[in-house]
Amino acid sequence: MDADSLYYSLELVAGSGYTLNIEQRAALQTSLVILRKNYKFQRVLYWGKILGLKEDYFIAQGRGEDEMNDKKNLYSFNCMDWFLLPPATDSMIDEVSRAAKGRFIGDPSYVYEHLEIRRQGEGDEAEEEEVVTKVNEESRLAVTVHQIDEEVSVVPRGAFIKSPHGLVQVNRSFGGLSHSEAGKLDNFLHFSKPKNLKKKSILEMGDLNPSIDFLDVLSDDIPKGSWSLQFECASRVCVLRSLLWLGLTFYHVPMTPQHGYIYIGDGTKNLDLPFML
């Protein structure tokens, strides 16, 4: 969620059970402003918190000109001193998915090890090779934040527009979804590179506006029912919760441009989802 709206939007996502201490909130407001100046971001967002066994990581995200491609993630333990996370490459994602198991510890230099014994050759000449994959927790953190953004970041339809040059920017004349529109999952889009757009039929594409509808719709997610849509706070705020990554909460106040998402959880994907629905 945007750093400028932090003081009221935390109350709106508190339905999931997590808030920030008043001390942490004050520290965040100060340090995010400084962060924006130092790194020359256009906007700074408070992305969320990943809970570890010993310590929790606070994550912030800075956005540049292009909201989709120009992102940098930072983490901190005390909301004051921020460290830059490396961007997640494909090889890093591979290593992390093989080696990292269990919960986050809370120590960025902790090393996860995974031992694999591979056999090469046939028969008696088989040679056993021990392949050890080592991943440290900082890379695991970077990969997790990247995956959560890719899979479950949400924006309402019309909040971002794609300029003819391909730049994705905030739509300054977004008035908000109406109350009835906010109750339908069709009006919420994934904020990541679209995968399903090309599969839509020409008839469906006729209704869409190419500058607004350049992202995937949430209701196309498999399995169906992996999003929970509720109206909270005396039915004033529309809250979306992801069941795939437990802890991601998106809020939107209908008829206003206020929206944002935050992830507070232990950073593990819920692979049991098909059993639980």
Place this chain on the structure above:
Amino acid sequence: METADENQDSSQLKVQSAASLKAFMLKNSTKSNLNLYDHLTRLLIKVMDEHPQNVVDVIEDISHDVKRGLVEDKQSTLRDLPQTTAAELLAEQQRLLFSRPEDADQEDELVETPLPNVSEIGFYLEQAGVGLGREEMQRIFLALKQLVESQALLRCRLWGKIVGTESSYIVAEAEYREGEEEEEQITDEAAEEEEIETEAQDSEKNEMDPLPQSTYKPAPVVPKEAIGTGANKCVYYVCKEPGLPWVKLPPVSPVQITVARHIRKFFTGRLDTPVNSYPPFPGNEANYLRAQIARISAGTQVSPQGFFQAGEEEGDEEDEAPRDSYEVNPDFEGTPVTEMAESLSNWVHHVQHILQQGRCTWVNLAVKPGEDSNEEGEAEEKEEEPDEPEPEVGPPLLTPLSQDAEMFNTPPWSSKTSSTLTSQHAAAVLRSNLWPGAYAYACGKKFENIYVGWGLKYAGEGYSPPVPPPPQKEYPSGPEITEALDPSLEEEQALKEALEEQQAAQEEMEDTDEEEEDDD
């Protein structure tokens, strides 16, 4: 005089031309039904009212505005039907929360209320980073007050919130009043009687060709715990939003707890949803909710050590029944916050652990009917001993947390202080890693537990549902259906010869008998 006439004529002419111009201006336009005269009047009245700056430069825009203002008025001939949105309905109901009864003003101050100090708890929870937002917490506490007044409960506290896919549950924990126990037992007995009747009818089926009877014997049903003891010690009320009526949850039975341990399902938010799962859950979502609440309470309700002390202990009962009563220790001083946050041995469980069987006190199910004859058959007793199950024992009440077992390589609890900058006034916060969402805080003599989450236990890497048991073979094997080899030709002939020899021998014997008789 002519000039006067001329003047009159010219002024009359002027008046006439003015009148004709006015008439011209009053002509309604065919397109918009406006006329210039009225428009200019309105325009000049607007200019007189507003006195804009540089009016001559903006006069065209003002003229446009006036025209547009007229058009909008004419289009709205339909009246809006006011539709009450869901938000408005809820607001009406929540308004009742804020109404104050007029009678009991002064009495409240003297009598001890069963409601805890609500703003204080909300403050400490916010310090710990847990909470539902200030306004929502306030509404929840007012709803709790409403519950206490309507049900006349002895003690009540906010247990927490369980998030569901369509809506959530806010759960309150209370203690049973004395009269309620009898009502509950009566309804349970009536339900059991109905079940027995239906079973009797089923067993009278067809006796012509006996179909293969199932040899499956279901495990004996573990009896429920009495209300007020064990897992049913407290009664729970749920509601969807503060302000809506509270619903009481039924007491939990041990089989529901054992099945709930094997399944993993989200809550939908409606209490009557069936729970489709394997192993099949006996009950609907209300029972599943109650079972999860019981498990969470048993696993994560903790208090600082020393706050509670064991109840009156009876002398001989050291080995047998575990203690299930505790009372507030009046001499509790309060442990400093840094010690509470550092070591887990300063915290203890104050809710009884639920055994494998699903109850808090173990019940021996292998007791067979007809035990009166045991005194005679001591030899029989010795045979039965190896079959008797061992009693299940759980950790006694008030055991410190340092003895909690680790599961899936994660320590069961994480602890820290709520603030590092002002640690003199911080609170110690304990977070459970096995039940994500369970928190406890302690500051001096005050402490509280709360659960806000999805209602599911941490299951390690992946959950795999239990496999159904293998199907039974069709018939129990007996001599009628066992296959046997058909005898070969040589065997048949050998048998035939043997039989003939036997017959011949028999005939000879009969003949000799007859001969002997004849001789006599």
